[in-house]
Amino acid sequence: MTKYVEELIAIIRGNLSREELIDRLFDYHDNDIAEALELLTAEERKRLYSALGAERVAEIFAYLDDGDIYLRELSLKQQAKVISEMDSDDAVDILEEMDDDSKCKILGMLDKEASEDVKLLLSYDEDEIGSYMTTNFILIHNDLTVREAMRELVRQAGENDNISTIYVVDQQEQYYGAIELQDLIIAREHIELEDLISRSYPYVMDHEKISECIEKIKDYAEDSIPVLLEDRSIGGIITAQDIVEVVDDEMGDDYAKLAGLTAEEDLNETTGESIRKRLPWLVILLFLGMVVSAVVGVFESVVAVLPIVMCFQSLILDMAGNVGTQSLAVTIRVLMDENLTTGQKVKLMLKEMKIGFFNGVILAVMALVFLGAYIHLFKGFDLGYSLMISACVGVSLVGAMVVSSLVGTLTPIFFKKVGVDPAVASGPLITTINDLVAIVVYYGLVAVVLIDMFHLA
Amino acid sequence: MTKYVEELIAIIRGNLSREELIDRLFDYHDNDIAEALELLTAEERKRLYSALGAERVAEIFAYLDDGDIYLRELSLKQQAKVISEMDSDDAVDILEEMDDDSKCKILGMLDKEASEDVKLLLSYDEDEIGSYMTTNFILIHNDLTVREAMRELVRQAGENDNISTIYVVDQQEQYYGAIELQDLIIAREHIELEDLISRSYPYVMDHEKISECIEKIKDYAEDSIPVLLEDRSIGGIITAQDIVEVVDDEMGDDYAKLAGLTAEEDLNETTGESIRKRLPWLVILLFLGMVVSAVVGVFESVVAVLPIVMCFQSLILDMAGNVGTQSLAVTIRVLMDENLTTGQKVKLMLKEMKIGFFNGVILAVMALVFLGAYIHLFKGFDLGYSLMISACVGVSLVGAMVVSSLVGTLTPIFFKKVGVDPAVASGPLITTINDLVAIVVYYGLVAVVLIDMFHLA
Numbered sequence: 001m002t003k004y005v006e007e008l009i010a011i012i013r014g015n016l017s018r019e020e021l022i023d024r025l026f027d028y029h030d031n032d033i034a035e036a037l038e039l040l041t042a043e044e045r046k047r048l049y050s051a052l053g054a055e056r057v058a059e060i061f062a063y064l065d066d067g068d069i070y071l072r073e074l075s076l077k078q079q080a081k082v083i084s085e086m087d088s089d090d091a092v093d094i095l096e097e098m099d100d101d102s103k104c105k106i107l108g109m110l111d112k113e114a115s116e117d118v119k120l121l122l123s124y125d126e127d128e129i130g131s132y133m134t135t136n137f138i139l140i141h142n143d144l145t146v147r148e149a150m151r152e153l154v155r156q157a158g159e160n161d162n163i164s165t166i167y168v169v170d171q172q173e174q175y176y177g178a179i180e181l182q183d184l185i186i187a188r189e190h191i192e193l194e195d196l197i198s199r200s201y202p203y204v205m206d207h208e209k210i211s212e213c214i215e216k217i218k219d220y221a222e223d224s225i226p227v228l229l230e231d232r233s234i235g236g237i238i239t240a241q242d243i244v245e246v247v248d249d250e251m252g253d254d255y256a257k258l259a260g261l262t263a264e265e266d267l268n269e270t271t272g273e274s275i276r277k278r279l280p281w282l283v284i285l286l287f288l289g290m291v292v293s294a295v296v297g298v299f300e301s302v303v304a305v306l307p308i309v310m311c312f313q314s315l316i317l318d319m320a321g322n323v324g325t326q327s328l329a330v331t332i333r334v335l336m337d338e339n340l341t342t343g344q345k346v347k348l349m350l351k352e353m354k355i356g357f358f359n360g361v362i363l364a365v366m367a368l369v370f371l372g373a374y375i376h377l378f379k380g381f382d383l384g385y386s387l388m389i390s391a392c393v394g395v396s397l398v399g400a401m402v403v404s405s406l407v408g409t410l411t412p413i414f415f416k417k418v419g420v421d422p423a424v425a426s427g428p429l430i431t432t433i434n435d436l437v438a439i440v441v442y443y444g445l446v447a448v449v450l451i452d453m454f455h456l457a
Numbered sequence: 458m459t460k461y462v463e464e465l466i467a468i469i470r471g472n473l474s475r476e477e478l479i480d481r482l483f484d485y486h487d488n489d490i491a492e493a494l495e496l497l498t499a500e501e502r503k504r505l506y507s508a509l510g511a512e513r514v515a516e517i518f519a520y521l522d523d524g525d526i527y528l529r530e531l532s533l534k535q536q537a538k539v540i541s542e543m544d545s546d547d548a549v550d551i552l553e554e555m556d557d558d559s560k561c562k563i564l565g566m567l568d569k570e571a572s573e574d575v576k577l578l579l580s581y582d583e584d585e586i587g588s589y590m591t592t593n594f595i596l597i598h599n600d601l602t603v604r605e606a607m608r609e610l611v612r613q614a615g616e617n618d619n620i621s622t623i624y625v626v627d628q629q630e631q632y633y634g635a636i637e638l639q640d641l642i643i644a645r646e647h648i649e650l651e652d653l654i655s656r657s658y659p660y661v662m663d664h665e666k667i668s669e670c671i672e673k674i675k676d677y678a679e680d681s682i683p684v685l686l687e688d689r690s691i692g693g694i695i696t697a698q699d700i701v702e703v704v705d706d707e708m709g710d711d712y713a714k715l716a717g718l719t720a721e722e723d724l725n726e727t728t729g730e731s732i733r734k735r736l737p738w739l740v741i742l743l744f745l746g747m748v749v750s751a752v753v754g755v756f757e758s759v760v761a762v763l764p765i766v767m768c769f770q771s772l773i774l775d776m777a778g779n780v781g782t783q784s785l786a787v788t789i790r791v792l793m794d795e796n797l798t799t800g801q802k803v804k805l806m807l808k809e810m811k812i813g814f815f816n817g818v819i820l821a822v823m824a825l826v827f828l829g830a831y832i833h834l835f836k837g838f839d840l841g842y843s844l845m846i847s848a849c850v851g852v853s854l855v856g857a858m859v860v861s862s863l864v865g866t867l868t869p870i871f872f873k874k875v876g877v878d879p880a881v882a883s884g885p886l887i888t889t890i891n892d893l894v895a896i897v898v899y900y901g902l903v904a905v906v907l908i909d910m911f912h913l914a
Contacts, residue, residue, distance in 0.1 A: 002673075004657050028657045031677045063676070157639045164621040164638070164680065181621070181638070182614045200461050200485045216459075218705070219520070220488045221698040223621065223680065240697030241678045244704055248675070251708035252790070258715055259786030260779055271811050278783055279816055285779050286820050289772035290827060296768040297836065304764040311754040314892060315746035317771055321778075322717055322742050326735055329716030333709070354728050359736055363743050370747060379754065435771060 004028060008036040012044055021051050030056075034063035042073055049074060058085035061094065068097035076102075080109035087161075088117035088135045089242070095122075120235065129213055130206035132246055133227045133236030138166045142176045142197065146187050153184065164223045167234055168197050174232040177201050203228050206235050211336065214246055254336070257423040258329060260285075281428065288432040295436055299443035306456060308379055309446045312371065312393045316442050319363065320400035320434040327352045327408030328430055332423050335416050349409045356405030357398065364394030385456055392445045400438035407433050461485060465493040469501055478508050487513075491520035499530055506531060515542035518551065525554035533559075537566035544618075545574035545592045546699070552579075577692060586670055587663035589703055590684045590693030595623045599633045599654065603644050610641065621680045624691055625654050631689040634658050660685050663692050668793065671703055711793070714880040715786060717742070738885065745889040752893055756900035763913060765836055766903045769828065769850045773899050776820065777857035777891040784809045784865030785887055789880050792873055806866045813862030814855065821851035842913055849902045857895035864890050 011024050025033065037045055037060065049057050061067040061082060071079050071094060083091045083106060091114065095103050110118060117135040124130035138156045140149050149166070157163050166179040178201035179193075187196055203226045204213050217225055217238060229235040238246075256265070260281050265274055296313075303310045334340070334348065368390045376386035411430050412422035450456045468481050482490065494502055494517065506514050518524040518539060528536050528551060540548045540563060548571065552560050567575060574592040581587035595613045597606050606623070614620050623636045635658035636650075644653055660683045661670050674682055674695060686692040695703075713719070717738045722731055753770075760767045791797070791805065825847045833843035868887050869879035907913040 004659075007657075027655055029655070029659055029677060031659070032657065063678070154643055157643050161637075161639060163642070180618075182618060185620070186611055186614050198484055198486070200464075200489065202461075202486055202488070218701060220486065221520070221701070223697065240680065240701065244675060244678075244697065244700050247701055247704050248708070251705070251712065255708065255712045255715065255790070256786065258712065259782050261783055261786060265787050265790075271808050271815075274787075274808070274812050275815050278780075278812065279819065282776070282779060282816055282820060283823070286772070286776060286823060287827075289775050290824075290831070292775075293768045293772045293828070294831065294835075296771060297765070300764045300768065303760060303767055307757045307761040307764075308754070310760055310767050310770075311750045311757065313767075313770065314753060314774055314896075315743070315750050317774075318746050318749075318888065318892070319739070319743060322739060323735075325716050326718055329713065329718060330722050330731075333712070333722075351728050351731070355731050355735065358728075358732050359739055362736065363739060366740070366743060367747075370744075371750075374747070374751065378751075431775065435775070439771075 002032065002035075004032040005035045005039070008032055009039060012036065012040060012048060018051055025052065030060045031063045033060045037064070037070060045070065046073060049078075054078070054081045055085045058082045058090075062086055062090035066097065067094045076105060077109065080106050083118075084111045084114040086114075088114065088121050088236070089132060090134075091118050092121045092131075117236075124206065127210050128206065129204050129208045129210050129217075129238065129246075130227055130235065132210070132242045133206070133238055134162070134242065135236045136160045137162050137224065137226075137234075137237045139234065140166060140168055142168045142170050142193065144193055146184070146191055146193050146196070147189055149179070149184060149193055153181070162224055162237060162239055165201075165237075167226055167237070169234060175203060175226060175228050175234055178226070201226075204238070206230075210246060210250065214243075214250060215336075217243055218247065254332065254423050257421075258325075258332075258427070260427055262424075285428050285431070288428055292432060292435045292439065295439055296443075299439070299447070302443050302447045302451065305451060306446065308375065308381070308389065309392070309443070309450070313439070313442065315367075316393065316396050316400055316438045317435055319397055320404040320438040321431055323356055323359070323401045324404035324408040324430045324434045327356070327405045328412060328426055331409045331412045332426070335412060335422060345413055349406065349413075352405040352409045353402055356401040356403075360398035360401035363401070364397045367397055368394040385454075388450060388454065388456070389446075392442070392450060396438065396442040396445055399441045400434065403437045403441075404430075404434045407437075459489065459492075461489040462492045462496070465489055466496060469493065469497060469505060475508055482509065487517045488520045490517045494521070494527060502527065503530060506535075511535070511538045512542045515539045515547075519543055519547035523554065524551045533562060534566065537563050540575075541568045541571040543571075545571070545578050545693070546589060547591075548575050549578045549588075574693075581663065584667050585663065586661050586665045586667050586674075586695065586703075587684055587692065589667070589699045590663070590695055591619070591699065592693045593617045594619050594681065594683075594691075594694045596691065597623060597625055599625050599627050599650065601650055603641065603648055603650050603653070604646055606636070606641060606650055610638070619681055619694060619696055622658075622694075624683055624694070626691060632660060632683060632685050632691055635683070658683075661695070663687075667703060667707065671700075671707060672793075674700055675704065711789065711880050714878075715782075715789075715884070717884060719881075742885050742888070745885055749889060749892045749896065752896055753900075756896070756904070759900050759904045759908065762908060763903065765832065765838070765846065766849070766900070766907070770896070770899065772824075773850065773853050773857055773895045774892050776854055777861040777895040778888055780813055780816070780858045781861035781865040781887045781891045784813070784862045785869060785883055788866045788869045789883070792869060792879060802870055806863065806870075809862040809866045810859055813858040813860075817855035817858035820858070821854045824854055825851040842911075845907060845911065845913065849899070849907060853895065853899035853902055856898045857891065860894045860898075861887075861891045864894075 008028055011021070016024065061071065064070060071082065074082065083094065095106065095118065107115065107118065121131060138153055138160055140152050144152065153163065153166060164181045166181060166184060168176045168179060170176045177197040177199040179196045183196050202220045204217065206227050206229050224237040224239045226234045227236050227238060262277050262280065265277065331348065368387065371390035371393055372387040375381050375389055376383050381389065407430050411426045415422040415425045465485055468478070473481065518528065521527060528539065531539065540551065552563065552575065564572065564575065578588060595610055595617055597609050601609065610620065610623060621638045623638060623641065625633045625636060627633045634654040634656040636653045640653050659677045661674065663684050663686050681694040681696045683691045684693050684695060719734050719737065722734060788805065825844065828847035828850055829844040832838050832846055833840050838846065864887050869883045872879040872882045
């Protein structure tokens with residue numbers, strides 16, 4: 001709890017008159033008040049809501065993670081009023097948390113402008129950039145003078161917070177360009193507005209997939225970027241805060257998928273929800289594991305005559321898995337960041353295989369020496385035989401690591417090509433293929449070299 | 458390549474007069490010009506630099522990933538001039554890419570203000586928030602009138618881009634508060650400046666660890682947040698664009714670590730660099746894998762008398778690993794996002810164990826049925842014996858999954874407590890512990906129940 005939140009709780013519980021309370025709270029950041037809200041009683045909150053008024057409450061609720069719970073403490077009419085005052089993207093966030101019944105009721109009670117904005121945002125899929133935009137921005141026509149533009153800015157700034165870039169449309173309401181507020185502020189009166197407008201200011205289309213445009217948006221590093229509708233009018237803007245949110249969500253998602261979770265989880269989820277989220281992957285992995293078990297079963301006779309070799313199975317499988325995961329993680333990030341040509345993909349593949357090979361050789365030499373010594377000293381084999389066994393482990397390590405690197409690179413490229421999310425589908429498939437390859441190489445080598453050729457049993 | 462970049466290349470290669478070139482380029486976004494730069498010849502770039510002038514070149518270079526390479530195309534004096542014109546954080550980014558010799562030379566040639574700012578930023582560790590700040594912001598004193606403040610803003614806006622929040626200091630140059638530009642623009646003249654200043658505007662201290670303050674900064678969702686030095690003067694600000702960068706870096710780091718990479722890699726890295734980055738972990742994992750192998754070795758005699766049981770070793774180890782990774786990933790994110798009380802940690806631990814147990818039971822039942830059928834049909838064991846073997850696998854699955862969940866939750870909590878980055882240290886340790894537990898439980902169960910009790914060999 002920060003200092004400000006502590007102060008706020010003391011003020012709210014301090015039995016101040018309504019006027020004094022309003023006056024004292026005026027100065028605090030909405031985010032701090034939101035945090036304080038969660039620590040108050042329902043009674044205290046209700047008193048606070050009525051003192052602050054719908055507009056301020058709307059701003060504060062935008063900072064709450066589960067605003068719908070607190071919103072329910074208000075009457076339906078008040079709820080609609082608060083949501084009407086919110087930025088459209090925040091309003092949608094809260095509405096989507098509600099049950100369908102309350103959502104419909106409130107949608108019907110919103111004021112006209114808010115209702116239109118919210119319906120527009122709700123019309124996008126959650127992987128489209130349009131679903132993140134806010135309709136809170138400054139819009140002017142391109143035929144104004146600098147003085148008129150400034151006057152228009154002051155008029156609109158009362159209602160819109162995102163003022164650092166001013167968007168310009170032509171007489172057909174189509175996107176024309178953008179003006180940096182800074183340039184407008186320092187512009188002399190006799191300058192033409194046209195000279196201030198950046199005609200090549202970047203934009204995105206509302207239906208673009210987030211994963212495809214987020215890198216571009218990030219690269220421009222602007223305070224905001226306009227989102228155009230199909231008719232090239234401006235539907236809304238993506239602010240830098242939205243970009244933080246998008247980046248956070250996208251990367252959190254990638255992270256979760258790499259760990260075999262279907263979605264990011266948080267502390268407040270129930271055990272049941274978490275079980276349901278994690279079980280599907282585990283079931284798939286179990287059945288793939290059974291396939292691997294069946295293949296190991298083929299080599300049962302090898303292990304029966306030379307049981308020592310089964311000690312190193314887990315080592316080889318684990319290392320193949322580790323290397324495959326490294327290649328997978330790198331490939332997924334690279335695929336997400338850039339659109340690769342076929343040449344670049346082949347280069348990436350060769351590079352990953354080279355890395356797998358050289359790391360494999362280094363590890364194989366270590367395995368040869370240390371495992372050879374271990375087998376000789378603790379398992380009572382001749383030094384020659386010990387080294388032959390550890391050499392099999394070493395050669396299998398190199399083979400398994402090269403194949404794992406290749407599979408770890410090709411699988412996500414393949415899944416991306418056929419339009420399946422590579423982060424989701426790649427993991428289990430790669431583990432299985434790598435396990436199978438490693439087992440066949442290792443036990444195959446043992447069977448042919450150690451048992452058939454040298455009759456080591 | 459976007460439309461704008463294509464246009465730019467056509468313009469630059471179009472044999473325009475210098476004036477015409479400057480005029481045409483004026484309108485394009487720095488990021489697009491930066492992208493175009495990479496596609497031009499060195500000759501074309503040099504012509505462009507001289508047409509654009511140091512200030513614009515500085516702005517464009519801020520968008521380049523490897524600006525140091527292009528910067529070298531300029532004379533040392535020009536390099537110093539360009540870097541002097543850059544935002545201090547961008548200047549530091551480029552300087553850090555240079556070899557020490559050029560860096561020192563250029564540092565000595567920067568103008569006084571740039572030199573001070575750059576030295577301040579270089580003084581921070583890369584995990585301190587101060588290393589990300591920019592010194593490009595609007596600063597006024599708290600004793601101005603609204604009209605004076607507006608005049609000061611217009612004066613400073615010529616040099617500083619980040620104008621949407623105006624920072625206020627008192628007569629001792631200590632942080633006093635912040636004014637939203639929007640409020641200043643719509644303020645009537647007779648209003649006191651004091652009424653516009655938000656005294657509780659959030660801030661961070663320059664030496665705060667990024668991992669500890671980034672959640673707070675994100676939560677405030679502001680265009681910028683001031684960074685205070687020890688004497689409570691304002692050293693710089695963190696802009697929303699910086700926050701995007703920090704979030705991207707931090708999460709990319711977490712992601713890479715989860716995959717066993719020491720750092721995020723990109724497409725342009727040499728094979729040698731990647732090998733060096735990945736090898737250390739692989740060596741550690743190899744030796745931990747050898748420990749596991751030695752423990753498997755203890756059970757060699759069990760496998761020798763009942764070889765069928767070794768088929769399912771990989772299944773149990775893989776499942777324990779999968780569950781452990783899920784718990785690990787969730788715990789690391791939760792630990793990063795919030796400061797947990799001991800009570801919450803215990804709750805998280807119990808929850809993860811419950812998830813592990815219930816998922817384990819579901820999977821165990823599946824394993825019992827499917828593996829039992831497999832052993833009976835394909836390996837020629839009695840149905841009773843087959844079910845006994847698959848029951849051992851099932852019970853081991855439940856045990857291994859519960860322990861894995863526990864270890865996957867406790868290990869990162871422990872590492873965070875002792876001040877070691879849990880994302881780095883947890884992975885290999887967890888895999889090893891889980892492998893060991895799974896092996897001991899499974900082969901132990903087989904030895905005691907199947908072999909000693911039922912003499913199944």
